[in-house]
Amino acid sequence: MSSGKQIIGPPKSAAGSRADIVPEFIAPALQLHLRWLAQPGEDELLFTSPEGKALRYDNFRHCVWYPALRSAGLPRVHFHDLRHTGNQLAADAGLVA
Numbered sequence: 001m002s003s004g005k006q007i008i009g010p011p012k013s014a015a016g017s018r019a020d021i022v023p024e025f026i027a028p029a030l031q032l033h034l035r036w037l038a039q040p041g042e043d044e045l046l047f048t049s050p051e052g053k054a055l056r057y058d059n060f061r062h063c064v065w066y067p068a069l070r071s072a073g074l075p076r077v078h079f080h081d082l083r084h085t086g087n088q089l090a091a092d093a094g095l096v097a
Helices: 027-036 058-074 081-092
Strands: none
Touching: none
């Protein structure tokens, strides 16, 4: 059972530490994000709350994710579904063996 306490640390397994390929067309947007929104430093958070703190799942889902889906006219899908979509797009682009 989860205590509800947020734990920030290394990945749970070796599979969580890996290099990912970023498609060239995404690089400019990622560079802007890193410059404007991410915390400075190699081991700092890339995605934070408006206050610069670590994101909490429920707050992100209710304050950001669901409103974004409504705004885009999309059905309620799980945020994690994007991982599967990204993997398929990478495979279609020949980035995954």
